Amino acid sequence: METSRRTRAASASLALTLAALTALTAAPTAGAATALPGVTPRAETPVLYDDEAGGNADADDPAIWRDPAAPERSLVIATAKEGGLRVYDLDAREVQSVPAPASPGPGDAPGRFNNVDLVHGIGLGSGRADVAVTSDRGTDRLRIYRVDRDRPGGPLTDVTDPAAPRVFSASQDEVNEQRTAYGLATWKDRATGRSYAVVSRRERTALALLELTAGPGGTVGYRKVRTLDLPAAFRLPDGTSWSPCAEPGEGPQVEGMVVDPASGTLFAGQEDVGIWRLRADLTGTPRLQEKVREYGVPGTYDEQTEECVPGADPGYGGTRLSADVEGLTLLTERDGDGHLLASSQGDDTFAAFDREASDGHEYEGGFRVTAAPGGPDGSEECDGAAVLNAPLGRKYPHGLLVVQDGHATPEDGERGATGFKFVDLRDVLDALDP
Template identity: 35%
Template sequence: MACKTLLKLFSTLAAAALISACGPQIGKEAATPKGIAAEHQLALTDVVSSQLAPLSLGGNEYLLLASEKRGLVLVDKEGNEKLALDGGTVERFALHPLEQGSWLIAVYDEDSGELQLRLLDVEEGSPRIRYLAAMATDAPQVAMCFSSQAGRTHLFAIDETGLGHEYVVHPREQAWTFTGLRPLYFGEQVSSCVVDDRRGKLLVAQPPLGIWSLNADAEMDEARQVFIAASDLPAGEFGGLWLDEVNGNLWLTVAEKVMAFDINDPAKGPLFVETLADIEPVSAAVQGEALLALEEESDQVHRFAVSLPQPPAEMQAFRGPVEIPRVRASGQTAPVASGGDAADDPAIWVNPAKPSASLILGTDKKSGLSVYDLSGKLVEHFEVGRVNNVDLRPMQHGKFVAIAAATNRTDPGVSLFGITAAGAVEYLGLRNLEMEDPYGLCVYRKGADLMTWVSDKEGAVQLLQIVPGTGNVDWSLRKVASLEVASQVEGCVVDDEMQMLFFGEEDGGIWRLDIAAYLAGEAKPQLIAPVDGERLAADVEGMGFYHAADKSYLVVSSQGNNSYALFNRDGSEFVGHFKVDINLDKGLDGSSETDGLEVSSAALGAQYPQGLLVVQDGRNRMPSASQNFKLVSWADIAETLQLP
């Protein structure tokens, strides 16, 4: 301490003398080991590399290196060069295994300003790299990583401004294609990324903030959180992520150190920490029993003999979630006019004279009711307020062949719409209710009468009769009964023939009520399908009935796992479930976070010969846009679930 004080007070010459006097202390610091030394260096020629990755190809082990002079360079374990692009300036790449032992490579070429796809495979016993596709970018890409999702290959690419994009990369005819799925926003200084496909997590290194974890599936909430905080890492630049998928370890470089964390539980601290002598690595990986490390813009790969961490017990025992079957979307509607969480609930009007001219009614809960044709084109929009749920039934009337009703939260009540035989929709006005916040709604027929159940968001469910009028203004609602419920109810549907009400308690499950018995004071609601996190994951939302000649199904939106559950007609037996998936051939994304749905068994033309399911899509992707409704052919659902 005395030496330090004197150094601050004396002149440079005096300080130099004192430094000499303090020599034993400095000598002690100098004697501290700097770290482990490399057992071997692989000397390369004109590579100038800042990233490496090990791979197996044709039964042999190789290293792939980014090259600022020659694009990509492949060397064997001894450092012997096997091939190079011999062109382009590449600092970063992503690597993804394909079938038959080949590899897909994504690179950003600084010379062309392109994000490129390449294929690494073997021809006549020798490795080769082939060009697949390229796409110009607005800014240099600083991080790239691949993901496997539902049999597809997804690519995440993040540029130097922090703007990321997710693409589906896939072959189409004679070339590969980048299909944009969604943007992602990070901010500057992103250094690298990897994807843990077992858990569906995208991991992004962003000095000096830390390493982020996000859901890799675009149809899930982003759920961004800190995976490893910068405060839990040594001081210095960090990045250079590499995931050992076999052993479940995430490797990264930090200043002069290489570290490894258990991908299952990074909070318990690093499994491996080593300081490397004489180098500050920017890329590190494990090949066999050796640790490989690379300095920035280097022509040498350093190989270290170290004691590697064993696979964690969690990794050995881990089993990914059970994959829910997927059915591709067949079509979609135009996006709703309002942004944010706006689209909510659909209804289907079947045109009895010309089924292919049927209509889809969909609510924009910030604006009104939209009408679409079966191609998804917007036919008309009624700006009548914050309509939430909509349902309809055919009826005999002098002017209309069907009546639709929708809860209206702007001026609490129910908005009515008439549909003519020609498919024209007319607004019949609003009928007010003694209700705080009209929310869920379902319409049904009781003999010649048209009935509707309407839920108050924070209160009871009311049964109302829709009393027809001769004109557009003299329709009315007559309250018949009230049903007390334990918590919030939105989705509901009635089996008209059986006179059974089914409604969803969002975090509870599916309830069933014999309407006639209830009105006679002889029945109460029964919980027939509780939320279990698998078949039904809260929230329980939209409901519809598919009535076929020999089989009927209750279809329910299981919002918590972005799936749709099928039950038998009385709701007592789980039949199966599915997700609505991307349709690359038609450029359609899947659906997620679904509120309302509707289903019809009517043959609606060549595209929907066995009927149609319409679901609200909470995240409209490819490209990102306001919410809309996805259309799914029932024939595809039946085939996927092998329904009789």
């Protein structure tokens, strides 16, 4: 989420979390956040600063690209909002910075890259290549970059079809309102081989399914297949209706998303509500799989403080996630098992759920990313996360987890400082199965 909304939401989320956790304090559960093990990062990226001096760069969402010929030369591709994209090697050193598009005109919003995901083996002209797809909230479009590890000047090349349409907005005036492309997850239909992106809309509950298509001259475009709206209001067990507290005019948006390619299942994190499970082609009926603790807690928006004042917790929420739910990523295992990992932003933890629907996507443990003694600090208010269970050379022979850190150090006064932490996947697996 953007820094300004994060600042407002942090106070509101804290107040709601305290109200929702009152009962948990009196009677701790097996999933209490304080009991979770910690894992420490092996590396961290240079700090990004969200101000004019720092290039308005705000870390948000990573993706891990594996070099099949030389896994130790794999890359992490990450969004930096108005700062565009950053590409890092496995030492967390920056190897390329890709700027976001400039404003199309006076008073118009500039490009702002929110989420990023990968598509492998997509058709480009006469051949195939891996591409990074990012949601550009500033222009309400997707941008697509070819990944070529040995290209002079950097591994990413913009191959977006110039005719790529806006995702949700009908005009530039609507784009400037910034209810635009936000969260993103890509997937490939195993039956047809076609590649897709599911995109969410900022401050709304809408999801759009876009098919990626070949454009002229080796470019990639997309066409809208269908849309789906998740609920904005919810019927509680006592018969009342509840909607998450927010600034007037804002709906409960989705950001973190991931698709399980084996089942064609989309997991979508509605930030103040919980995790939905639905078909990735946006057909069928969505199911709210896991609620945040604050689910059902009433709140009143105070315009003077720009905060939500919580009421009494009726006890209808979950026990594993504290709003916002963010950073969904799929940890697949070689035997077909695996975990859905989710960032529980409200209490700085990560929750793991069983990948298989037949097991009810049961909770399987959690962990924190904590500071390494004499090394990188941990992760707080994590927005985005990506995991890859595959060998990546000597540094990460068991795989890698990359998480965003919403409060990177060293901080510099009032400057918003963010970055990414690299965690050995073996440490994560050990924490989940001690």
